[in-house]
Amino acid sequence: MSSGRPTVALLGAGTRAVGRTVRAIGIPILGIALFVGIWQALSLRVGIYTFPSPPIVLRHIGDNLLHSEYLVSHGLSTGSGYIAHIAFTARNVLMGVVIGSALGISFGLLSMRSTVLKEVITPLAATFGAAPIFVAAPFFLIWFGIQPTAQVLMVAFYTTILLFIFSRRAAENVASQYIESALTLGGRGKAIVRRIYLPGAIPEIRGGFRVALAGAWGLAAIAELLGAEQGAGFLIKFFATAFVIDGMFAMALLLGIVAVVFDRLVVLGFTYLTRWSEAGRRLGL
Amino acid sequence: MTEDAGFTTAADQVAAETEGRHGAVEVKDASCVFHHRKGHLVHALRDVTFSVEPGEFVCIVGPSGHGKTTLLRVIAGLQAPSGGSVTAGGRTVEGPGADRPMVFQQDTVFPWMHVRDNVEFGLRSNGIDKEDRRRRSDHWLKAVGLEAFADSWPKELSGGMRKRVALAAVLALGADVILMDEPFGSVDYFTRRSLHELLLELWAETRNTIFFVTHDIEEALILADRVLLIKNGQLVDDLRVNLPRPRDEDVRARAEAVELQKLILGHLGFGADVADNRRMVSEARS
Amino acid sequence: MAPVRRVLESIRRPPVSWITWGVIIVGWEVAAHLAPASTVRNSPIVPSWEFVFTDALRQLSGSWPFDYWAPNPSRGGEETYLGAFLAIGYHSYQSLLRLVVGLVIGVMAGVGSALGISYWRFARRLVWTPLNFLRMVPLLAAIPLFQFWFGASMTGTTVFIAFGVWVLLMVSTINAVNNVQDRYIESARTLGASRRWTYLTVVVPAALPELRTSLLLAAGLSWSLTVGSEYIGLPNGLGNILAVAEFNTNTGRMIIIAIIIALYALLTFYFLDKLFRRLVSWVPTLGDGSNLSRVAGSAAIGVPADESISV
Numbered sequence: 001m002s003s004g005r006p007t008v009a010l011l012g013a014g015t016r017a018v019g020r021t022v023r024a025i026g027i028p029i030l031g032i033a034l035f036v037g038i039w040q041a042l043s044l045r046v047g048i049y050t051f052p053s054p055p056i057v058l059r060h061i062g063d064n065l066l067h068s069e070y071l072v073s074h075g076l077s078t079g080s081g082y083i084a085h086i087a088f089t090a091r092n093v094l095m096g097v098v099i100g101s102a103l104g105i106s107f108g109l110l111s112m113r114s115t116v117l118k119e120v121i122t123p124l125a126a127t128f129g130a131a132p133i134f135v136a137a138p139f140f141l142i143w144f145g146i147q148p149t150a151q152v153l154m155v156a157f158y159t160t161i162l163l164f165i166f167s168r169r170a171a172e173n174v175a176s177q178y179i180e181s182a183l184t185l186g187g188r189g190k191a192i193v194r195r196i197y198l199p200g201a202i203p204e205i206r207g208g209f210r211v212a213l214a215g216a217w218g219l220a221a222i223a224e225l226l227g228a229e230q231g232a233g234f235l236i237k238f239f240a241t242a243f244v245i246d247g248m249f250a251m252a253l254l255l256g257i258v259a260v261v262f263d264r265l266v267v268l269g270f271t272y273l274t275r276w277s278e279a280g281r282r283l284g285l
Numbered sequence: 286m287t288e289d290a291g292f293t294t295a296a297d298q299v300a301a302e303t304e305g306r307h308g309a310v311e312v313k314d315a316s317c318v319f320h321h322r323k324g325h326l327v328h329a330l331r332d333v334t335f336s337v338e339p340g341e342f343v344c345i346v347g348p349s350g351h352g353k354t355t356l357l358r359v360i361a362g363l364q365a366p367s368g369g370s371v372t373a374g375g376r377t378v379e380g381p382g383a384d385r386p387m388v389f390q391q392d393t394v395f396p397w398m399h400v401r402d403n404v405e406f407g408l409r410s411n412g413i414d415k416e417d418r419r420r421r422s423d424h425w426l427k428a429v430g431l432e433a434f435a436d437s438w439p440k441e442l443s444g445g446m447r448k449r450v451a452l453a454a455v456l457a458l459g460a461d462v463i464l465m466d467e468p469f470g471s472v473d474y475f476t477r478r479s480l481h482e483l484l485l486e487l488w489a490e491t492r493n494t495i496f497f498v499t500h501d502i503e504e505a506l507i508l509a510d511r512v513l514l515i516k517n518g519q520l521v522d523d524l525r526v527n528l529p530r531p532r533d534e535d536v537r538a539r540a541e542a543v544e545l546q547k548l549i550l551g552h553l554g555f556g557a558d559v560a561d562n563r564r565m566v567s568e569a570r571s
Numbered sequence: 572m573a574p575v576r577r578v579l580e581s582i583r584r585p586p587v588s589w590i591t592w593g594v595i596i597v598g599w600e601v602a603a604h605l606a607p608a609s610t611v612r613n614s615p616i617v618p619s620w621e622f623v624f625t626d627a628l629r630q631l632s633g634s635w636p637f638d639y640w641a642p643n644p645s646r647g648g649e650e651t652y653l654g655a656f657l658a659i660g661y662h663s664y665q666s667l668l669r670l671v672v673g674l675v676i677g678v679m680a681g682v683g684s685a686l687g688i689s690y691w692r693f694a695r696r697l698v699w700t701p702l703n704f705l706r707m708v709p710l711l712a713a714i715p716l717f718q719f720w721f722g723a724s725m726t727g728t729t730v731f732i733a734f735g736v737w738v739l740l741m742v743s744t745i746n747a748v749n750n751v752q753d754r755y756i757e758s759a760r761t762l763g764a765s766r767r768w769t770y771l772t773v774v775v776p777a778a779l780p781e782l783r784t785s786l787l788l789a790a791g792l793s794w795s796l797t798v799g800s801e802y803i804g805l806p807n808g809l810g811n812i813l814a815v816a817e818f819n820t821n822t823g824r825m826i827i828i829a830i831i832i833a834l835y836a837l838l839t840f841y842f843l844d845k846l847f848r849r850l851v852s853w854v855p856t857l858g859d860g861s862n863l864s865r866v867a868g869s870a871a872i873g874v875p876a877d878e879s880i881s882v
Contacts, residue, residue, distance in 0.1 A: 016320055031700040032701055119591070124595075138817040142820060221711055236715055240719070252712060363760070381760040381761045398853075407763050410764035410772075
């Protein structure tokens with residue numbers, strides 16, 4: 001800090017940018033390396049039959065992801081690998097989340113205009129939202145059967161509740177001066193919902209979306225665990241009964257990766273939607 | 286952000302005392318260059334040089350965004366200059382320390398500590414023992430008029446009262462140099478005036494060197510012995526304010542005071558003689 | 572006394588929510604009578620309230636595994652209400668024990684390890700990516716795996732719950748530390764505090780309030796994990812009775828258990844929230860008052876708060 005030492009700033013824009021990128025990419029990679037290292041150490045300590053090591057799991061995934069002899073030999077597929085089952089689950093999760101969000105956000109924002117709507121839905125949402133939702137899973141299964149419908153509906157139910165709460169909170173937090181300004185400029189009713197509340201609430205709604213998505217994976221998986229004939233949960237249950245530890249581990253890992261990928265996509269999508277906002281600037285990594 | 290250069294204890298302060306000229310601050314050719322997101326460089330400070338005698342009340346005045354806060358943060362040690370040096374009490378500034386405590390513009394009273402603990406925080410961090418701390422916090426709480434609130438939570442106080450807590454916390458350290466970054470900017474005019482009175486009262490007792498950043502010329506005239514004008518990162522002028530204290534409305538209505546105001550405004554680009562001012566500004570820039 | 576007064580007041584002027592619940596309860600009963608009759612005994616498609624609180628409730632006594640205090644239906648004894656309540660109590664105890672121990676251990680481990688690591692900025696950033704990944708792995712899908720590792724037992728389930736909560740709280744705490752405002756840190760430093768002292772007396776307390784929603788989320792998560800584990804592999808606990816009921820497609824018993832679980836969950840949130848507020852009583856605004864509905868709403872949301880991380 002004493003005289004003579006130039007600031008990093010004087011090193012030139014190019015160098016600085018490179019430095020930033022290296023840090024932005026390098027540190028996560030280092031973190032992952034640390035994770036894999038700990039994983040390997042645990043595996044060595046506990047034994048690969050209980051806690052398969054990274055190379056084992058990765059090889060297992062490589063062998064089975066796209067095309068799985070193992071599944072074919074057990075009559076569980078006609079040639080496709082794990083990815084087909086994951087895709088099945090993913091499709092249900094997405095459908096449920098999309099339907100649920102549309103409903104939840106609409107109700108949430110509309111409840112800003114109708115106190116009756118608010119008073120009716122909020123306590124319901126709070127109760128159902130807080131209680132572990134899949135307690136309702138057996139009911140869904142009984143009422144709607146085991147097919148994907150039950151899963152989609154359950155995920156949609158959960159997502160609706162969550163997004164209702166989130167979008168309502170987000171709308172409440174849209175600064176009142178924007179609403180009042182719109183009103184004095186002649187805006188009314190539905191238009192205010194669409195053009196003030198909605199854009200204003202989007203940054204916070206993003207949070208709800210991510211939470212719902214993350215929870216939805218677990219919901220869909222456990223619904224499949226309970227009685228489906230396809231999907232990630234189904235595979236896990238199969239592996240559990242057959243004691244295929246590598247498989248269980250691989251599925252958990254794959255589900256985690258898929259969840260992270262979808263989450264990042266959501267963040268990217270919302271970054272685009274909120275590129276106008278201060279918060280938006282922070283959102284994009 | 287800042288580097289960790291250790292902390293300054295009461296013992297270090299004593300050492301500074303024996304080195305003499307404690308409370309004197311010298312800034313030599315200080316520059317501060319930042320890298321803007323878009324790629325170009327921003328020169329927040331350019332070759333600022335001045336020296337301050339112990340016990341002076343110095344106001345750093347200038348438009349927002351021109352470097353006053355940067356200068357203060359450099360003196361505080363929160364910001365490393367990219368060139369030049371700062372010495373306080375004869376020692377080079379290398380980081381923040383209890384010899385140069387700062388009152389911030391935002392509310393920095395710790396909400397999770399009682400008022401008294403806030404005032405004692407600096408003392409506690411520097412190893413002062415319990416009895417001594419108690420004595421000093423008692424004294425300073427009384428001095429700022431908050432002795433009845435010693436055991437309250439900060440959330441129970443008004444904004445102006447929390448400012449007084451921040452003041453007490455800083456003064457309790459007994460440091461020779463006190464830094465203030467637009468400390469009264471967030472309170473209303475009337476509270477600000479009463480805080481001015483309080484500050485001047487306390488300063489009359491302790492005679493620390495004070496650096497007070499503000500964009501409010503009236504505030505500068507009420508408080509300062511000396512005004513440093515910062516525009517575009519440069520020290521544009523260094524003015525003595527020889528008006529008698531207290532600087533009430535009558536004093537500030539005097540001719541010299543008005544001339545001073547016009548001079549300051551002129552330097553910063555305002556005032557009747559626009560052509561002259563433009564010339565002054567472009568000269569200052571080059 | 573205050574809560575009682577509030578309840579009495581709301582009886583005088585019933586809020587819309589009471590009406591809503593009333594409508595739902597009545598509507599359910601109507602649906603029960605309108606639904607097609609089920610062919611399987613004791614398995615109405617929509618069980619009426621009468622069925623729920625008589626036959627179904629009594630049938631729960633079948634889950635009381637002991638011979639004393641109430642007749643044991645699995646050995647031919649009759650189904651009694653006493654047996655049912657004992658059963659509910661027993662299984663509640665199992666579930667609550669797992670949950671509370673797992674939750675407490677998880678919270679302490681999560682917050683503790685995070686505070687320890689967060690001292691170094693590099694460590695925070697390093698650990699962030701893998702931890703976040705771990706958090707995204709749907710734990711409900713990993714129940715069989717954990718049961719293989721730790722056993723389908725009280726200990727095993729507790730470890731599982733503690734793990735899930737640990738990951739969640741660790742992520743949230745690191746984020747909370749990251750979000751501590753610079754002005755507090757700078758102020759402490761200019762008052763002469765060392766880095767270590769600043770961390771202990773300024774950064775840690777400043778980060779705590781942000782943990783509230785994660786704490787509530789952890790409570791919700793632990794309920795899911797508890798009931799989920801019990802459902803899939805355990806011989807006792809609320810999830811287990813639920814599984815048994817579902818196996819017999821006894822919708823009446825399922826409803827009772829669902830209601831009980833929901834009530835327990837709400838109570839958990841309420842008390843956790845109260846406890847937390849006591850801990851951070853100095854905070855100026857902690858939002859979402861003590862209204863149960865709002866607390867539960869917060870729990871449902873439990874924003875993982877990594878929205879603003881810029882690691």
